[in-house]
Amino acid sequence: MFARWTAVMAVTAMFAVAPAHADEVADFYRGKQIDLVVGSGPSGGYDIYARLLARHFGDVIPGNPKVVVQNMPGAGSLRAVNYLYNAAPRDGTVIGMFSRNMPLIGLLGANSNVQFKPRKLTWLGSSSSFVNDAYILIVRKDAPVKSIDEARRADLPALLLGGNAESATGNDVPIILRDTIERGEVHGRTVDLSSVRSMRPEWLKPDSGFRVLVQFARATRHPDFPDVPTARELAKNEAARALIELVELPYTLSRPFAAPPDIPADRAMALQRAFLAVHSNARYLEDAARLKVDVSPIQGAEVLQAIDRIAGAPPELLEYVRRLLAETKGGG
Numbered sequence: 194m195f196a197r198w199t200a201v202m203a204v205t206a207m208f209a210v211a212p213a214h215a216d217e218v219a220d221f222y223r224g225k226q227i228d229l230v231v232g233s234g235p236s237g238g239y240d241i242y243a244r245l246l247a248r249h250f251g252d253v254i255p256g257n258p259k260v261v262v263q264n265m266p267g268a269g270s271l272r273a274v275n276y277l278y279n280a281a282p283r284d285g286t287v288i289g290m291f292s293r294n295m296p297l298i299g300l301l302g303a304n305s306n307v308q309f310k311p312r313k314l315t316w317l318g319s320s321s322s323f324v325n326d327a328y329i330l331i332v333r334k335d336a337p338v339k340s341i342d343e344a345r346r347a348d349l350p351a352l353l354l355g356g357n358a359e360s361a362t363g364n365d366v367p368i369i370l371r372d373t374i375e376r377g378e379v380h381g382r383t384v385d386l387s388s389v390r391s392m393r394p395e396w397l398k399p400d401s402g403f404r405v406l407v408q409f410a411r412a413t414r415h416p417d418f419p420d421v422p423t424a425r426e427l428a429k430n431e432a433a434r435a436l437i438e439l440v441e442l443p444y445t446l447s448r449p450f451a452a453p454p455d456i457p458a459d460r461a462m463a464l465q466r467a468f469l470a471v472h473s474n475a476r477y478l479e480d481a482a483r484l485k486v487d488v489s490p491i492q493g494a495e496v497l498q499a500i501d502r503i504a505g506a507p508p509e510l511l512e513y514v515r516r517l518l519a520e521t522k523g524g525g
Contacts, residue, residue, distance in 0.1 A: 218463045222256030225286060229262045230277060232270025232291035238388040240264065241484060242320050242448045243290045249477040253467040258286075270295060271306055274451075278309035283453045285460035288317065290450050293443040296500045303515040311500050315452035315461050316493035317468040321387070323444040326487045327418070328409040331389065332381030334402025341406040341422060353380045381406075385447075386415065387487045394485070409437075410444035439506050440514060445499040446491065465493050 227250070231243040240262070247260040265273040270291035281287040296311040298304055332338075337350035386408075389396055396403040408415055409424045424441070428434035452464060471477050472490040481488045 218459050219255035221285070221460065222254055222258040222463075225256070225258045227251070227254075227258050227260045227285075228281075228287045229260055230273050230281070230287060230289040231262055231264050232266065232273030232289070232295075233264065234266045235264050238385060238391070239270075239290055239292070239448065241391065241486060245477070245480055245484060245486065246290075246320065246450070246471065248480065249471050249474055250467060252476075253470040253474060255463055255467075268306065271298070271304070274299075274314075275306070275308040277451065277453050278314065281453045283456050285452065285456045285464060288450060288452045288464065290448065293319075293447050293449060295449075296446070296496075297440070297443050297503055297514075298518075300500070300504050301511060301515045301518065303518050312497065312504075313454040315454060315456055315464075316496040317450040317452065317465050318490055318492045319446040319450065319496060320448040320472065320490055321487045322489045322491045322495075323410055323447045323487070324489045325387075326444075326447065326489075327386045327411050327415040328383055328444065329386050329389070329418070329421075330381060330383050330406045330409075331396065332404050332406060334404070336380040336404070338406075339404060341427065344406060383409065386417070387485070390485045410441045435507070436510055436513060439503065439510050442499055442503050446496045447487075449496060451493075451496075468492070 229243055229247050229250075231240055233239045243262050247262050251258050251260045265276060267273070273289055274291045274295050277287065277289040277291075281289070295309075299307050299309055299311040330341075338344045338346075343349055395401055405418055405421050407424060407427065408418055408421050411423050412425065414421060414423055424437050425434055428437055450468060452461065469490065469492055472488055478488065
């Protein structure tokens with residue numbers, strides 16, 4: 194009887210404490226502002242997702258704080274994640290969004306400017322897990338090749354492709370899309386399909402002349418491009434395929450959000466729960482549909498699982514990617 198009474202009292206105490214914690218979180222956030230630091234400039238893909246979240250996030254956080262976006266571009270968003278990890282207040286009033294490649298860059302240790310440990314961030318989740326998206330190589334109609342097979346031939350002219358800063362993934366600066374591709378400075382570039390749909394939908398029209406040559410970050414072909422091969426299909430052997438799968442892992446956390454390390458546990462839990470809740474909020478989903486962005490969220494625990502999968506990759510693959518990034522950086 195005593196054991197049963199003890200168990201009942203323990204359960205009762207647990208439910209009694211939960212509202213108290215919720216009230217404390219609400220009291221803390223009431224009347225406050227949460228700064229959402231974005232590691233890219235305004236109007237790009239990451240910024241669109243950040244501002245979409247900011248418009249609705251405060252509605253589902255206890256105390257309903259105001260959420261304000263602050264752009265902090267630099268080094269492919271490394272500046273922002275370093276700030277979040279080292280300088281931002283650790284009280285739950287600052288969160289951040291940065292390049293999906295940052296966990297990989299942080300784990301590789303090839304960049305001396307990295308000042309964060311990916312696993313120690315307080316992960317809220319990712320607004321997109323890329324299940325409905327694709328990272329596509331798209332070229333203009335006057336590009337010297339018309340297919341990926343032609344692009345791989347040595348006897349044909351090479352494609353001139355545009356790119357962004359080291360660590361960036363090439364999809365968050367629409368000005369570059371306009372100034373390089375549309376003005377003819379490059380033949381094409383790699384970019385998220387969702388970003389093209391949102392910012393350059395005319396490129397996807399059948400009569401636009403633009404061509405998609407290959408699709409990355411997919412195990413199978415996107416239904417909109419059944420005739421376009423995936424990168425994995427183009428791998429010459431198992432080693433090459435394993436390398437492709439490793440560098441595609443960051444796309445699982447395609448639009449990542451995190452808070453600094455060591456914020457109070459009750460506030461961390463409140464932010465994580467609110468992050469999941471906002472992605473089923475009707476007004477958020479209506480806004481996302483209007484913007485034509487992919488909403489396929491994962492929670493913070495799933496982000497950590499993806500990070501662990503990267504960290505657990507064979508050492509020779511990690512070393513290869515480390516050398517590759519170092520060579521790219523050295524080559525300017």
